[in-house]
Every structure is written in structure tokens, then in C-alpha cells.
């Protein structure tokens with residue numbers, strides 16, 4: 001991969017560091033508290049969720065959970081592995 005300059009290089013790495021794709025699990029079967037778990041693409045579960053809704057790309061898990069609430073999910077919890085700061089139960 002080539003960068004056209006220092007500034008472009010900085011921009012690319014900044015985006016990679018801060019933005020992650022988020023998914024909410026449509027099923028609650030795997031959660032002991034019947035919550036819909038939210039995961040990001042750094043998580044080992046991300047590609048294992050069979051039934052999910054894509055929430056978008058965010059810099060933090062709280063924004064992803066806010067979006068999930070907007071879409072009608074009421075019982076939500078951040079994944080303990082990838083969204084530790086949003087993990088409640």
C-alpha cells in the first residue's frame with residue numbers, strides 16, 4: 001500500500017485505529033441474561049454470529065448501542081470481549 005504523503009498516512013492509520021464495524025446479535029440464545037450482544041469487527045465472535053443486524057461503523061461501542069436502541073432493541077449488552085466498556089451483565 002502506498003501513501004501520497006505523511007498527512008495521508010496519518011489519516012489512514014487514524015481511521016483504522018478509531019472506526020470499527022458493529023453488529024448486534026438478533027438472537028439472545030447465547031446470552032445468559034437474554035440480552036442482544038453487540039460486537040465489533042475486532043471480536044472473535046463477529047464472524048460467528050449467524051443472525052445479526054449491521055449497525056454501522058463507530059468509534060466506540062456506546063454509539064453502536066445507541067443505534068441498536070433506535071432500531072428497537074431494548075435488552076442490549078456489550079460483548080465482554082470486544083465491548084468491555086459497554087459490558088454490564
Ligand SMILES: [Zn+2]
Pocket residue numbers: 038039040043044045046079080081082083
Ligand atoms: Zn464481541
